[in-house]
Amino acid sequence: MTEQPMVRFDNVSKRYGALTVLNGLNLEIARGEKVSVIGPSGSGKTTVLRMLMTLETINDGVIWVEGEPLTHMQQGGTLVPANLAHIRRIRAKIGMVFQSFNLFPHMTAMANCIEAPITVLGMKRADAEARAAELLDMVGLSQKKDHYPSQLSGGQQQRVAIARALAMRPKIMLFDEVTSALDPELVGEVLQVIRQIGREHDLTMLMVTHQMGFAKEFSDRVCFFYQGKICEQGPPGELFGAPKNERTRQFLHAVLEAG
Amino acid sequence: MGIRTLVAMLFVSLAVIAVLATQATYRLFLPGLLQGAVLTMEIAILGSLLAVIMGVLAALARMYGPAPLRWLATVYVEIFRGTSALVQLFWLFFVLPQFGVTLDAFLVAVLALGLNVGAYGSECVRGAIQSVARGQWEAGTALNMSRAQMLRRIILPQAFIAMIPPWGNLFIELLKSTALVSLITLSDLAFKAQQMNQNTFKTIPIFTLVLLMYLAMSLTVSIGMRLLEKRASLGLARGKAA
Ligand SMILES: Nc1ncnc2c1ncn2[C@@H]1O[C@H](COP(=O)(O)OP(=O)(O)OP(=O)(O)O)[C@@H](O)[C@H]1O
Ligand SMILES: [Mg+2]
Numbered sequence: 261m262t263e264q265p266m267v268r269f270d271n272v273s274k275r276y277g278a279l280t281v282l283n284g285l286n287l288e289i290a291r292g293e294k295v296s297v298i299g300p301s302g303s304g305k306t307t308v309l310r311m312l313m314t315l316e317t318i319n320d321g322v323i324w325v326e327g328e329p330l331t332h333m334q335q336g337g338t339l340v341p342a343n344l345a346h347i348r349r350i351r352a353k354i355g356m357v358f359q360s361f362n363l364f365p366h367m368t369a370m371a372n373c374i375e376a377p378i379t380v381l382g383m384k385r386a387d388a389e390a391r392a393a394e395l396l397d398m399v400g401l402s403q404k405k406d407h408y409p410s411q412l413s414g415g416q417q418q419r420v421a422i423a424r425a426l427a428m429r430p431k432i433m434l435f436d437e438v439t440s441a442l443d444p445e446l447v448g449e450v451l452q453v454i455r456q457i458g459r460e461h462d463l464t465m466l467m468v469t470h471q472m473g474f475a476k477e478f479s480d481r482v483c484f485f486y487q488g489k490i491c492e493q494g495p496p497g498e499l500f501g502a503p504k505n506e507r508t509r510q511f512l513h514a515v516l517e518a519g
Numbered sequence: 520m521g522i523r524t525l526v527a528m529l530f531v532s533l534a535v536i537a538v539l540a541t542q543a544t545y546r547l548f549l550p551g552l553l554q555g556a557v558l559t560m561e562i563a564i565l566g567s568l569l570a571v572i573m574g575v576l577a578a579l580a581r582m583y584g585p586a587p588l589r590w591l592a593t594v595y596v597e598i599f600r601g602t603s604a605l606v607q608l609f610w611l612f613f614v615l616p617q618f619g620v621t622l623d624a625f626l627v628a629v630l631a632l633g634l635n636v637g638a639y640g641s642e643c644v645r646g647a648i649q650s651v652a653r654g655q656w657e658a659g660t661a662l663n664m665s666r667a668q669m670l671r672r673i674i675l676p677q678a679f680i681a682m683i684p685p686w687g688n689l690f691i692e693l694l695k696s697t698a699l700v701s702l703i704t705l706s707d708l709a710f711k712a713q714q715m716n717q718n719t720f721k722t723i724p725i726f727t728l729v730l731l732m733y734l735a736m737s738l739t740v741s742i743g744m745r746l747l748e749k750r751a752s753l754g755l756a757r758g759k760a761a
Contacts, residue, residue: 351660356661358657358658362652364658365677366676366677375662380663380668425661428662
């Protein structure tokens with residue numbers, strides 16, 4: 261028996277009115293796999309992550325997580341749209357880090373990291389704090405745990421956001437251009453943390469990125485999106501080294517031009 | 520206006536009252552007016568409390584409630600915003616008894632003013648909730664929080680700060696509209712003033728004192744709201760201080 265994929269997009273479409281953003285997307289991600297998503301602006305990369313995080317509804321198809329439907333539930337042998345309880349049960353396996361951090365500004369770094377473990381998982385405060393302290397230490401911010409987001413640099417805020425997401429013990433982590441809002445000199449510290457959690461945690465990772473160097477070095481597979489479809493995908497060596505598709509070549513060329 | 524200016528103004532208005540009270544023509548009216556001022560404050564405080572409760576409930580019901588609650592809240596807001604506080608006072612005090620429901624004048628005053636201002640307040644609660652960045656809801660969703668948990672722990676604490684200045688305005692509006700309750704037999708500050716004026720024709724001392732007393736009360740509200748705002752935004756503003 262082959263292992264269930266961790267995530268499976270099964271013929272998923274997303275439309276905003278007349279605009280079709282994703283058109284019959286099929287994508288499987290294996291347990292522990294690190295997948296990078298690249299592509300031009302507006303090609304639907306963010307939308308893929310947002311649908312998986314249930315921040316967007318889908319118009320067609322089914323998204324599966326560990327063999328269970330996320331967007332739907334089984335009822336009498338057929339799939340019906342999922343209710344909130346079902347969505348929350350499956351969604352518990354997924355965490356997301358945003359381009360704009362989205363930390364809770366009225367809470368310290370520590371409070372950001374223990375909020376959901378306490379309110380959602382029902383953890384004891386002491387346990388949640390111990391776990392959060394470990395994670396903040398891992399992202400190099402044990403000194404800053406009592407700081408509010410407004411007292412932290414962008415890179416520090418993003419590292420808190422990563423710790424906050426990990427505190428919920430997700431199996432799947434989504435990263436949407438998590439370094440795009442950062443000053444260039446802060447990009448490295450965040451990528452370093454992502455590298456580390458990729459090594460130390462048994463996580464399946466799906467990340468949208470414009471850091472081609474990082475995608476090349478870090479991911480097992482790179483997907484090139486173009487106009488709401490996966491135009492080409494493969495191991496980074498192949499996709500960056502010898503792209504087969506003309507669009508991919510043009511895109512990579514343009515990105516390299518820009519530096 | 521800075522909080523220091525407000526405190527200075529409050530101090531000056533109280534000092535002027537104290538100085539004027541050294542003169543017999545003014546001192547004469549002080550006890551009666553103070554009595555009225557106490558009633559005014561009682562109505563204003565209880566009315567404000569009711570307004571906050573109604574404002575928050577109506578806003579939450581309209582934004583997140585099931586259809587019947589949403590409908591009920593909309594009807595409440597439109598009725599109490601769309602008719603004047605005076606008409607509401609009269610209706611509760613003079614019309615309701617015709618249907619066999621007689622309420623105490625004080626209760627009517629608190630109800631009418633609280634419900635009236637609460638209807639406006641619900642709009643400012645709604646605005647404040649909507650002013651919280653969408654990314655905050657999304658972060659909550661990504662942490663698998665329920666909508667109620669997000670509201671309680673993330674959205675409302677942030678909206679609270681945005682609500683303070685508009686609520687300050689509403690409290691002052693409410694304070695001023697307490698003058699209407701003299702029309703339903705209550706001896707508030709405005710009523711006492713009119714009564715004394717009719718009996719003595721000492722218009723200048725009476726209405727000078729009344730003016731200063733209302734001013735002192737509304738300045739107190741303004742100062743209180745500023746302090747609250749400062750306190751509530753402590754965490755958010757800290758970055759600058761550190
Ligand atoms: N809420 C929305 N309403 C209407 N159109 C939307 C909405 N969100 C996204 N879109 C459209 O969907 C398309 C895909 O958007 P998406 O954010 O997924 O692109 P992207 O690949 O992440 O782009 P970028 O690299 O600029 O972040 C775009 O054309 C965008 O304008
Ligand atoms: Mg995007």
